[in-house]
Amino acid sequence: MAERNTDTQKSLNITYEQLQDLMRTMIGELNRPNPIEARALQAELEKERRRNILAVELGYASEMQRYNQQHSCTHHRDEKSGQSVAKGNGTPTTSGQVLGSGNILLICLRCSTEWIWQPTREELEYVNNASLLGFPPPSIERCLNRDQFITKPPVKPEVSYEPARV
Ligand SMILES: [Zn+2]
Numbered sequence: 683m684a685e686r687n688t689d690t691q692k693s694l695n696i697t698y699e700q701l702q703d704l705m706r707t708m709i710g711e712l713n714r715p716n717p718i719e720a721r722a723l724q725a726e727l728e729k730e731r732r733r734n735i736l737a738v739e740l741g742y743a744s745e746m747q748r749y750n751q752q753h754s755c756t757h758h759r760d761e762k763s764g765q766s767v768a769k770g771n772g773t774p775t776t777s778g779q780v781l782g783s784g785n786i787l788l789i790c791l792r793c794s795t796e797w798i799w800q801p802t803r804e805e806l807e808y809v810n811n812a813s814l815l816g817f818p819p820p821s822i823e824r825c826l827n828r829d830q831f832i833t834k835p836p837v838k839p840e841v842s843y844e845p846a847r848v
Pocket residue numbers: 755756757758790791792793794795
């Protein structure tokens with residue numbers, strides 16, 4: 683018992699470097715998340731990972747939908763039967779309006795694809811005399827909104843379904 687008392691009263695003989703190491707270890711221990719915090723962090727990371735996967739998949743799905751919309755419709759119909767026919771046959775299923783800017787907005791009444799372009803003087807004259815009902819869509823190169831057209835189907839993104847690790 684007496685020996686123990688003297689033990690605790692002994693001064694600690696360590697170097698400054700050793701003390702620093704000890705402090706560093708202690709601070710490290712204090713900053714380490716406890717098991718409950720670690721689990722909460724893991725759950726949070728997992729939630730964020732799922733959100734990211736969902737965003738990527740939704741982006742792909744909406745691109746695919748846009749692609750299908752633009753490529754499943756010919757924007758033309760047979761005058762008599764009303765059936766969809768290949769481009770170049772029948773009548774365009776379009777309508778539209780001249781915008782305040784002088785550009786034309788043409789829309790397919792079947793698939794809602796929009797074409798916006800600056801008309802030539804002839805086109806504008808025709809539209810002013812007739813209308814945009816059944817007006818043939820312009821080439822995509824002429825369109826001011828050509829970025830909205832997708833020429834190739836979107837590539838399915840590669841996402842990792844492995845759970846996140848802390
Ligand atoms: Zn269409």
